Amino acid sequence: MRPVEAEDLIGLIHSKAADAVVKVTNPRPTRIYAEVKPGCHREVIDQLLEGFDGLGISTITGVHDRNQIELNYHLRCGGNILTLRTRVPTSEPKIETITDLMPGAILYEREVKDLLGVEFTGLVETERLQLPDGWPKGVYPLRKDCNLDEVSLQTNGGQALEGSNNEETLSELGNIEVVFGPQHPALHEPEKFLFEVDGERVIDIKPRLGYAHRGIEKATEARTLLQDIYLVERICGICNSAHTLCFCQAVEDIADIRVPDRARYLRVIAAELNRIHSHMLLLGSAGLELGLESLFMYVWRDRERVMDALERLTGNRVISALNTFGGTRRDLSPDVAKSILKDLSELRKRMSYYRKVFEEDPTLRLRTLGIGVLSRASSVRLSAVGPVARASGVEFDVRKDDPYAAYGEIPFEIVTFKEGDVYSRLRARVEEVFESIGIVEYAIAHLPSGPYRVRVSRTQPPGEAVCRVEAPRGEDVHYVKTNGTAYPERVKVRSPTLANIASLCTMLRGCFVADIPSILVSIDPCFSCTDRLAFLNVQNGERWSLRADQVSRLRGGRDGR
Amino acid sequence: MRVLPSMMRQILRGILEKPNTREHPYTSIAVPPGFRGKPIHDPVKCMSCGLCARDCPAGAIEMIESWVSPGHKMPSFNLDRCVFCYQCAESCPRGAIEPSALFELATTKKERLIIKP
Amino acid sequence: MLALALFCDWVERKLMARMQNRMGPSYTGAAGILQPLADYIKLFSKEVIVPRQASALLHVLSPILAFTIFVTSIFFMPIDGLNVMGNPGFEGDLLLVLVLATLAVFMIFLAGWGSSNPYSEIGAVRALVQFLGYDIPLMMFASAPAILAGSLSMITISRSQRIPFALLIPWVFVLFIIVLQAELEEDPFDVPHAETEIVAGYETEFSGGQLAFLKLSRDLQVVYGASLTVVLFLGGPLGPAPVGPAWLWSTLWFSAKILVVIVVMEAVEASCARLRIDQVLRGNWRLMIPLAALSLVLTALVTPWIHGVTGSV
Numbered sequence: 001m002r003p004v005e006a007e008d009l010i011g012l013i014h015s016k017a018a019d020a021v022v023k024v025t026n027p028r029p030t031r032i033y034a035e036v037k038p039g040c041h042r043e044v045i046d047q048l049l050e051g052f053d054g055l056g057i058s059t060i061t062g063v064h065d066r067n068q069i070e071l072n073y074h075l076r077c078g079g080n081i082l083t084l085r086t087r088v089p090t091s092e093p094k095i096e097t098i099t100d101l102m103p104g105a106i107l108y109e110r111e112v113k114d115l116l117g118v119e120f121t122g123l124v125e126t127e128r129l130q131l132p133d134g135w136p137k138g139v140y141p142l143r144k145d146c147n148l149d150e151v152s153l154q155t156n157g158g159q160a161l162e163g164s165n166n167e168e169t170l171s172e173l174g175n176i177e178v179v180f181g182p183q184h185p186a187l188h189e190p191e192k193f194l195f196e197v198d199g200e201r202v203i204d205i206k207p208r209l210g211y212a213h214r215g216i217e218k219a220t221e222a223r224t225l226l227q228d229i230y231l232v233e234r235i236c237g238i239c240n241s242a243h244t245l246c247f248c249q250a251v252e253d254i255a256d257i258r259v260p261d262r263a264r265y266l267r268v269i270a271a272e273l274n275r276i277h278s279h280m281l282l283l284g285s286a287g288l289e290l291g292l293e294s295l296f297m298y299v300w301r302d303r304e305r306v307m308d309a310l311e312r313l314t315g316n317r318v319i320s321a322l323n324t325f326g327g328t329r330r331d332l333s334p335d336v337a338k339s340i341l342k343d344l345s346e347l348r349k350r351m352s353y354y355r356k357v358f359e360e361d362p363t364l365r366l367r368t369l370g371i372g373v374l375s376r377a378s379s380v381r382l383s384a385v386g387p388v389a390r391a392s393g394v395e396f397d398v399r400k401d402d403p404y405a406a407y408g409e410i411p412f413e414i415v416t417f418k419e420g421d422v423y424s425r426l427r428a429r430v431e432e433v434f435e436s437i438g439i440v441e442y443a444i445a446h447l448p449s450g451p452y453r454v455r456v457s458r459t460q461p462p463g464e465a466v467c468r469v470e471a472p473r474g475e476d477v478h479y480v481k482t483n484g485t486a487y488p489e490r491v492k493v494r495s496p497t498l499a500n501i502a503s504l505c506t507m508l509r510g511c512f513v514a515d516i517p518s519i520l521v522s523i524d525p526c527f528s529c530t531d532r533l534a535f536l537n538v539q540n541g542e543r544w545s546l547r548a549d550q551v552s553r554l555r556g557g558r559d560g561r
Numbered sequence: 562m563r564v565l566p567s568m569m570r571q572i573l574r575g576i577l578e579k580p581n582t583r584e585h586p587y588t589s590i591a592v593p594p595g596f597r598g599k600p601i602h603d604p605v606k607c608m609s610c611g612l613c614a615r616d617c618p619a620g621a622i623e624m625i626e627s628w629v630s631p632g633h634k635m636p637s638f639n640l641d642r643c644v645f646c647y648q649c650a651e652s653c654p655r656g657a658i659e660p661s662a663l664f665e666l667a668t669t670k671k672e673r674l675i676i677k678p
Numbered sequence: 679m680l681a682l683a684l685f686c687d688w689v690e691r692k693l694m695a696r697m698q699n700r701m702g703p704s705y706t707g708a709a710g711i712l713q714p715l716a717d718y719i720k721l722f723s724k725e726v727i728v729p730r731q732a733s734a735l736l737h738v739l740s741p742i743l744a745f746t747i748f749v750t751s752i753f754f755m756p757i758d759g760l761n762v763m764g765n766p767g768f769e770g771d772l773l774l775v776l777v778l779a780t781l782a783v784f785m786i787f788l789a790g791w792g793s794s795n796p797y798s799e800i801g802a803v804r805a806l807v808q809f810l811g812y813d814i815p816l817m818m819f820a821s822a823p824a825i826l827a828g829s830l831s832m833i834t835i836s837r838s839q840r841i842p843f844a845l846l847i848p849w850v851f852v853l854f855i856i857v858l859q860a861e862l863e864e865d866p867f868d869v870p871h872a873e874t875e876i877v878a879g880y881e882t883e884f885s886g887g888q889l890a891f892l893k894l895s896r897d898l899q900v901v902y903g904a905s906l907t908v909v910l911f912l913g914g915p916l917g918p919a920p921v922g923p924a925w926l927w928s929t930l931w932f933s934a935k936i937l938v939v940i941v942v943m944e945a946v947e948a949s950c951a952r953l954r955i956d957q958v959l960r961g962n963w964r965l966m967i968p969l970a971a972l973s974l975v976l977t978a979l980v981t982p983w984i985h986g987v988t989g990s991v
Contacts, residue, residue: 291952
C-alpha cells in the first residue's frame with residue numbers, strides 16, 4: 001500500500017472538512033483522533049474516501065458515558081488509525097449510517113445497535129447480530145446502567161421466535177431457503193447461515209452470529225486490567241497470543257511504558273509460533289472438510305511439534321499467557337531456543353511436502369481451484385483482512401503497515417496471490433508458515449540481551465488507545481479506555497473473522513451448494529472470536545432450539561443442504 | 562497436473578511406521594520444565610498479603626483461616642476455577658507459590674478440588 | 679459371513695488409521711479386533727427414535743431390507759467352491775447378484791428418503807444417483823470376465839481362472855476397482871455420506887438397531903464388492919491347498935483375496951479428497967461410460983487370442 005503519513009490525513013481533514021471537525025489530536029505517531037460535530041461524520045468520511053483509496057474501516061466502538069454515547073469510527077489508512085469521534089445523547093441515540101459509503105461497516109453498526117441501542121437511520125438490515133432472539137427489547141448490555149441480573153430471556157418452548165430470521169420460507173422468487181447450522185459438522189463453532197438456493201446455486205446468504213457470545217467486553221469492565229489480560233486471551237484459543245499482545249500494547253500506549261527490546265523479540269517469537277500452529281490447524285481442517293482425512297491427520301501430527309515448542313517456551317500448549325504489561329512473563333533459555341530451532345527446521349521439510357501436496361494433488365485442485373472467488377475490488381470495499389485479503393491481491397498486513405513489537409526490525413515478505421479463490425487462500429497460508437518460520441529463526445538469532453520485563457503499577461492513568469496486531473486470521477483491533485483506576489472504562493475487541501463475514505457473503509453468492517464447506521473453511525472461521533460480547537442469563541435453564549422446525553423441500557432433488 | 566494423488570506414497574509408508582498416537586493412559590509423558598500444572602503453596606513463605614487472591618483472574622483463590630498458622634489467612638485454591646495462568650505466583654512477593662508438573666487433576670469428588678492451606 | 683463383515687470393518691479402520699500414522703482401535707480385545715463387535719452391541723442397546731414426520735414403515739423396514747438383500751446377494755458368491763447354499767449356482771447368477779445389489783441400494787435410498795430430514799434426503803438422492811450412474815459401467819466391466827470365461831455363472835468364471843483375469847485383462851480390472859470405489863461410496867466418491875457436508879447423509883435420522891442394520895449393510899456392501907472383484911478377477915477361491923480339507927483352504931484364499939482388495943481400496947480412499955457430486959456424475963458420463971464401452975470391445979476382440987494362448991475354455 002502506498003504509505004500514507006499521518007500529516008496527510010490531518011492535512012486533508014483541515015483543508016476539506018474543517019467546519020465539521022472540532023479538534024484533531026495526534027498523541028502517537030500513527031494514531032489520530034478527530035472530534036467531529038454531531039451529524040457531520042458522513043461528510044468527513046466522504047472527503048476521506050475521495051482523498052485516499054486505501055481507506056478501510058476497522059471497527060466502530062460505542063462507549064456509554066452517563067447521558068451521552070460516544071461513537072468512535074476507527075478508520076485505517078496506510079499504517080495509521082484515524083478515529084472519528086462523535087457523540088449522541090443517550091435519550092435519543094440516532095445517527096446516520098455510513099454503510100452506503102463503506103459497506104464493510106454494516107456488521108459493526110449492527111453490533112453497536114444491538115448492544116448499545118444506537119439507531120442508525122438508513123441501515124437496511126436491522127436484525128439482531130450478537131444477542132439471541134429472545135433478548136428483551138430495550139435492554140442494552142453495554143450500557144453502564146444495565147443490570148444484567150434482571151434480564152430474563154424469552155424462550156418459546158422450542159418454536160421459532162417472532163422477529164427472528166429463523167423462519168424458513170420460500171422467498172418471493174420461489175427459491176428454497178436452507179439452513180446451515182448452528183450445529184453442523186462443517187462448523188467448528190456454531191453459527192447459522194441461511195442460504196437462499198436456486199437449484200444448485202446459492203443466491204443469497206444471511207448469517208446469524210452470536211451463538212458463541214460470552215459477554216467478554218462487559219466482563220472486562222468488572223475486572224482489573226491485569227486480570228483482563230487473561231480474560232482477553234481466552235477470546236480465542238487459537239489466536240490467544242495476538243489478543244494478549246494487542247491488549248498489552250494498548251495499555252502500554254496509554255501509560256507510555258517502553259517495553260525492553262528483549263521482550264519485544266520474545267513477543268514476536270510467541271506470536272509467530274502462534275501463527276504457525278494456527279495456519280497448520282486450518283490446513284488440516286481444510287483437508288478434513290474437503291474429504292482428505294489423511295492430510296488432516298498428518299498436518300496435525302506435525303503441528304504437534306509446534307505445540308510442544310510452545311509448551312517449552314510458555315508452559316502451556318495452547319493458552320500461552322506470555323505477554324503482560326511491560327514485557328513478557330518468561331525468558332527464553334538457550335536450550336529451549338536450540339530445541340525450537342531444531343523443531344522448526346524439521347517443520348520446514350514437512351511443510352515443503354505439504355506445499356507439494358497442495359500444489360499437485362488432483363482431487364484437491366478439483367475442489368478448490370476457481371471456487372469462492374473474492375475479487376480485489378470487493379476485498380477492499382468490504383474491508384477484508386488477513387490471508388483472505390492477501391489471497392485476493394490486497395497487500396494488507398499490519399506487521400508491515402503499522403509495525404509493532406519487533407516487526408519493524410525483522411525482514412520478511414508479505415504473501416499475496418492474485419486469484420482470490422479457495423486455492424489461493426489455502427496456498428497463502430502455506431506460504432505464510434514458511435515466512436513465520438523464517439521470522440522466528442531470525443528473532444532467535446538476533447535476540448537482544450537485557451531485561452525481559454519492566455514493573456508496571458496496577459492502576460493506569462486515564463487515557464485511551466487503539467492498537468492492532470496481525471492475528472493469524474487477520475487484523476485484530478483492541479480499543480482500550482482507562483479512567484485512572486485499576487479497572488478499564490471500556491475495552492472493545494474487533495477480531496478478524498468478523499471483518500471477513502461480509503466478504504464471506506460475497507464469496508458464497510453464486511457458488512455451488514456443495515462448495516459451501518470448502519469456502520467456509522478457507523476464510524478460517526473462528527466464531528468464538530467473532531462473538532465476544534454480552535452475556536446471557538437464562539433464567540429457566542431451558543435450552544431453546546434456534547433451528548427452524550419447518551423442513552425445506554428440495555427442488556430438483558439433487559442438492560441444497 | 563498429476564494423475565495420482567500426492568499423498569499416496571506417504572500413506573503407504575504409514576502402514577509400516579509406528580503410529581504417532583500415544584497409548585494414554587497406559588503410557589505417560591514427560592512434561593517440560595516450566596510447565597504450568599497445579600500450583601503448590603508453601604505456608605512457611607506465605608505472609609498473608611492476599612495479593613494472589615486479588616490478582617487471580619478466575620477468582621480461584623480465597624483467603625481463609627488456616628490451621629497451619631492460626632490467626633493468619635492463607636490462600637485456598639479452587640482448582641475447578643483455576644486457569645493455571647500463574648499470575649498468583651508472579652504477584653507473590655515471597656515466591657510462596659510454585660508451579661508443579663501435576664496436570665492429571667480429575668477427581669470424582671468436587672470438594673477434593675479445593676486445596677485448603 | 680457376519681464375522682467376515684466385522685473383520686473387514688476392523689481391517690478398514692485399523693488400516694486407515696495406520697495409513698494416517700495413528701493407532702486406530704486398540705483397546706477392545708487384542709489390537710482392537712473386537713471394536714466393530716462392541717460398536718454393534720452398543721448400537722443395538724440404544725433407543726430407536728423414529729422422527730415424527732417420517733414414514734414409520736419405511737424407517738423401520740428399509741434398513742432391515744437393505745441388510746437382508748445384501749446378505750442374500752453374498753449368498754451366491756462361491757466362497758468355497760460352492761456358494762453358501764451348497765449348490766454350484768446357476769447360469770446368469772452374476773446378473774442376479776448385480777441386480778440384487780442395486781435393489782439393496784434402492785432400499786438405502788428409501789431409508790434416507792423416508793426420514794423427513796433435508797440432510798437425509800440429499801444423502802439418499804446422491805447415493806442413488808451415484809450408484810445408478812456407476813452401475814452402468816460396472817455391469818459393462820463385469821461382463822468382460824463373463825466374455826472371457828464364456829459364461830454368466832460365477833462359479834464357472836472363478837473356476838476358469840487358472841491365470842487370474844486381473845492379469846489377462848488388466849485395463850478392465852483397474853477401471854473396475856475405480857468404479858467399485860464409486861459404488862461403495864468410498865473416497866473419492868464419498869459424497870453420499872460426506873460427513874462435513876451433510877451431517878451423515880441418509881444415516882442421519884437413524885439410531886439404535888436401525889442404525890446398526892444400516893451400518894451392517896454398508897459393511898456387507900463392502901464385502902460384497904470385494905468378493906465380486908475376487909470372483910471376477912482374482913480367481914475366487916482358487917489357490918494352492920497343501921494340507922487339510924479343501925474347503926478350508928478355499929475359504930482362506932477367498933478371504934485373503936478380499937483383504938487384498940480392501941487394502942487397495944483403502945489406500946485410494948485415504949489419499950483422495952472428496953469430489954463434488956457434479957464432478958462425480960460428469961466423470962461418469964463423460965469418462966467412465968465411454969471407457970467401459972471401449973474396454974468391452976477390446977475384451978471381446980482379444981478373447982479368442984487369450985483363449986488360444988492359455989488354452990482355457
